[in-house]
Amino acid sequence: MRNFTLLVLFVTIITSCKIKIKNDNSKKDVFVSHVDPFIGTGGHGHTYPGATVPFGMLQVSPDNGISSWDWCSGYHHSDSIVAGFSHLHLSGTGIGDLADILFMPVNKKLDLTAKAASRDFLPYKSKYNHVNEKATPGSYQVFLEDPKINVELTSTQRTAFHKYTFANGDKQSVIVDLGFAINWDKAVKTAIKVEDEYTISGYRYSTGWAKNQKVFFVAKFSKPITETTLIADKKVVEGKTAEGENTSLQLFFNSNNTNELLAKVALSSVSVENAKDNLDGGNFDFQNVKAKAESTWNKALSKITIETPVDSLKTIFYTALYHAQVAPVTYSDKNGQFRTEDDKIVTAKNYTAYSTLSLWDTFRAENPLLTILDPNRVSDMVNSMLAYYETKKILPVWTLYANETNTMTGYHSIPVIADAYLKGIKGFDAEKAFEAMKATMMQDERGLNFYKKYGYIPYNLLDESVTITLEYAYDDWCVAQMAKALGKQADYEFFYNRSKAYQHLFDPKTGFMRGKSDDGKSWNEPFDAKHSNHREHTDYTEGNAWQHSWFVPHNVEDFIKLHGSNDVFTNRLEQLFIESSEITGNNVSADISGLIGQYAHGNEPSHHIAYMFNKARQPWRTQYWVRHILDTQYNTTPNGLSGNEDCGQMSAWYVFSSMGLYPMNPASGDYEIGSPIFEKATINLQGGKTFVVEAENVSAKNFYIQSATLNGVEFNQTSISHKQLLQGGVLHFVMGSEPNKNWGL
Template sequence: MRNFTLFVLCIIFATSCKIKLEKNNRNKAFLVDNVNPFIGTGGHGHTYPGATVPFGMLQISPDNGVSNWDWCSGYHYSDSIISGFSHLHLSGTGIGDLADILIMPINKKVDLTTKGTTRDLLPYKSVYSHLNEKSKPGYYQVYLKDPKINVELTASQRTAFHKYTYAESDRQSVVIDLGFAINWDKALKTAITIEDKYTISGYRYSTGWAKNQKVFFVAKFSKAISESTVTADKKIVSGNKAEGENTAVQLFFDTEKSDELYVKVALSSVSTENAKDNLDPESSDFETAKSKSAAVWNDALSKITVETPVDSLKTIFYTALYHAQLAPVTYNDKNGQFRKENDEISTAKNYTAYSTLSLWDTFRAENPLLTLLAPGKTSDMVNSMLAYYDTKKILPVWTLYANETNTMTGYHSIPVIADAYLKGIKGFDAEKAFQAMKTTMMQDERGLNLYKQFGYIPYNLLDESVTITLEYAYDDWCVAQMAKALGKNEDYQFFIKRSKAYQYLFDPATGFMRGKSEDGKSWNEPFDPKHSNHREHTDYTEGNAWQHSWFVPQNVEDFISLHGSNEIFTKRLEQLFTESSEITGSNVSADISGLIGQYAHGNEPSHHIAYMFNKAHEPWRTQYWVHHILDTQYNTTPNGLSGNEDCGQMSAWYVFSSLGFYPMNPASGEYEIGSPIFEKAALHLQGGKSFIIEAENVSNKNFYIQSATLNGIPFNKTFITHQQILQGGILHFVMGAAPNKNWGSKGKK
């Protein structure tokens, strides 16, 4: 009887283990199932739906072939034509580039010598329907109606995998067009070589947003090439090689064995030999790569788990978490080598080199999110910036394929480095990093000469003077914090003093930051706080005075005192959200989107503003407006982002804010409390610890914090520190439908 009982208990135990294992597997799969990569592919989101892995080197995705602002990623949901599938894409930027190494499967011989400047003249384009299109993390599928070919794409860290299924007995062919270009991009010099029956290689040099972009590639096919037509500059050439500004090739394959054709593609910024080295081994196949890609994404998404009965919230959240891990992208080859803008070949030793650093956007929330989720990658990104500094003797602004685009204002590699160091992230040379920060802010480029001379940038000497001054002041504050941490008191005193440059531009009569003349007295007149003039003859970058007058995250208390009192400050801040949404001017910036009053959630300068009520001791206003933004500016449709995704920033705002806290001052090591929307959320941190946020009674109506405890102890602060989160524990909120004006109202202690 005893043995029988033991036998039964063993069965029960084994069964329970199996159930638990299956449940865990289902949970992981469920996270991937919640992601909808089509969110942001409509409207002004500028995201792509194709296949990649977290921070992957390649982004294999469809290109519609249209050169227009809303096609910056190569794809827009409103379209119905595909021109091909290229291997490099930008996620949610406002400038279009890349779309390198285009491949398109077809079923007939086409004339590649046709000259044309629009996609209408492309002989290999095809109609498609969203009804026969699917996208999941690491996988994309579409049916091309014209050639009747089903296309499936997946990717690993450095290899793209294509699977083409042709109609039975159809001719199996592929076009590779290295002259294909959209938006800012233009091919300068390209080359194709048919190396053997299964392999082609080549390169594509181009200019655009990245002025010196060199991409080398290799493509291996599962079937032997039976016939080929090679062209150079729209002329057929003999032999297996072609070189010119525009080269292309059409390849034909044997159709007897199967209707499927597989292609593997790898790239390199250095050489075709490195591209071959980057190519996954012969043993790797499409289905294996697809499964591995899904598993990698499962792991990446499982760093945060949320519980809510509202499925749409899960979809928005996990899609945001997905988008927040697309960029920056791996840039160095498997052997560590990568090309710099000056054509120097460098080697990343003991770190991964990253490119696509959209720092004006991502320093606000995307990079702080990565300090929680991927601190190792954060140190790699800092090392990537320092490698750039080694060459330029200045830190990067916005790098694409190792090229400095100098796009946007400020030097926001500085807060990213300061944030990493102050949060205890290791793996980079702190002294070198500080010298890079200091040297950058003491040089004379991009208006810093004026900033040093006047203490601010006069509007009559440089456009966008207000935005640039405010952002340099913040960068100075970050340098000061780094100096203080390293015991450099003289540097600390210098930069902390200069970080108050915002005081020069505040107009107490209007409550706005305004352009000031070099005489130190005269304001830029006439003044209309709603006026926008996109990137020229303006005091504000991609916005107006309403949106840009609040960027003093480093010293909100002093900023409030400039207004005169908490009451005046909160009245003006509340008016930002309730003012009419009229934007005046004949050249209004398209980036001003997602308007709530004059608050523009579709562009980054607004992202911290709703959290500033906390510093004025009225946190219930932060809770109201954060909830309102979460509720109105994100949804599950292709138009689900209210502005450019900008390499993860728009999504990182959602990830943080939906959890209930946000890095209002990104390099402070503190997060302002907002309004959590999930019943329970858990951050699974390195070292095995978890930080759990519970929101008792939370609902779409119950978004006000009534009370809170941290690890069982009453918690009445409107902020929580990075170190408190890293220690793990439980932050428990009780939520209600009416504001509790006593909770957190006494401000920071």
């Protein structure tokens, strides 16, 4: 008990020192001190609190061991049991996968041969308390109450570092469980090898959301291994190697010299040899690696500086900026190699390949944000999509560890590519990119055969027909803009005309986009605009007619004409926010969250809608509702996100909107003006330029724009271009408590 008390005191002292350091350094723009990685780990945020670096290959983080929707990242703040620490995690998605290569320190010999039907039967699980848990960008720490072990984690781009502090005299041991799986994941073939007294390696093949996932790993320890117990399919095996559907291992280490045991782990999609190449060399200087991770994050977060007297706003903003830079993740190895979906090994030449492309979510604001923060990385992401095209001859939908999950609707790699090219981002083959975009939209998969035949997708031929039609129309518009930029006039006209597909589905009588039959006349009846049915026997994806009828970001002016007038349009749009929040149906989508009326900020299809008032000459309504969303849908608690984080999109919306800007049409190169929440926000652009947004008199009540200037010249428009932003300068707003209905018209 005395040893335990000393250990807790030690952890408390270290933690106190860390807090003191944060407070002292906050005066020196230590941006990481404003980040709380626990935001989004509660509610439906689905984020993880563990250690990673910007866009890093590994995300070493705790797993509670629960298979449930709110545990999609492996962790939920409501829990108090940890099953271990695995090395791959998804940030804020709605489908659970990964949690590969689980490590767990223990202080006694355990029986790993018994089958564990649930985490309750895992012999190595432990209780923990949030009081003894800390997370900062690049590091994570928790005290395991059952074995009385303090766990610290940090990471570089391709190597995770573990530090375990045991109680005096305790047995020092580590469990490695390759059979551990949660949610959709299931191991199908695994192997572990004890290579020498310091090194283990192996692989884990699994199926789940990613149907053919292959992860190879190597781990080195700071102490020699003194004893091993190898398990294959719940049976002890002799020798140095275990192979089977499920393999695990218990390692023992000499506890004489120090209470600390360190490990470093690297992964690869290609081979154990590549994992060894990815493994950082040198010693086990955990504190140095942790400091470098923090420094890397500090640099990434310093790309935007904000000034506000409200500390909670700094926490929300910099946590959002942090979450906007954890995905996509590095996928290619140090030597450039990576595995493609057809199990071939290819080499990324002059670029880094990325995976975890949650494009249905991120094309809206996350990817446009990266065109400002990290344009060089954007070209690498485009090249990653083009490498996928080489294999499939179609651009990706939602790729995870090279696997196409085909999750969600549309082909939104297309707006990401168009946005990059039209903003002047180089580093990829534009002609090849256009070829890929055109080929994708001219094939017959995922309802495009119906779309080409009818000009829309009939509801009686395919579920989610309205959402899919609207998104294909937008993708077509993006192909048209790319064609125009490349001088391909015939292609431009073809895809531009097809991008008007939304016109087929607009019902002027109700004001909604509705499912239409293949006869070209009959609407899907009966119709209830509030009705939701999750992903089947429905015309809308994860939502209803109220939420999905507004997706015409590429031609809002024509969309307004379909309503009849600006007044009709804005009245219907206003009704969206003040309608009752009742959702009808027996299988309502859980993704409908963050409701303001029928507006659902917790899911991406709503994210552009508040900015549409600008196009209807009522920008003060955009200002009102954007500020209302900023104030009500984000906070500093674990439940601080109103829906799935979705690989940075929920956070990117906040980053943009809090500065007073938003890419309502993501590939247009324009940012709509909303309502800035900070006195000053400075975007530090490449090349040393800055773009500053100032909001004079801004406060909780003063959120309406009274007047504006750009570089001292009167600015009376509701959007600003990416080109103007890159030139640098100062966009100055004067804010007030009442709307100025003449500004921006």
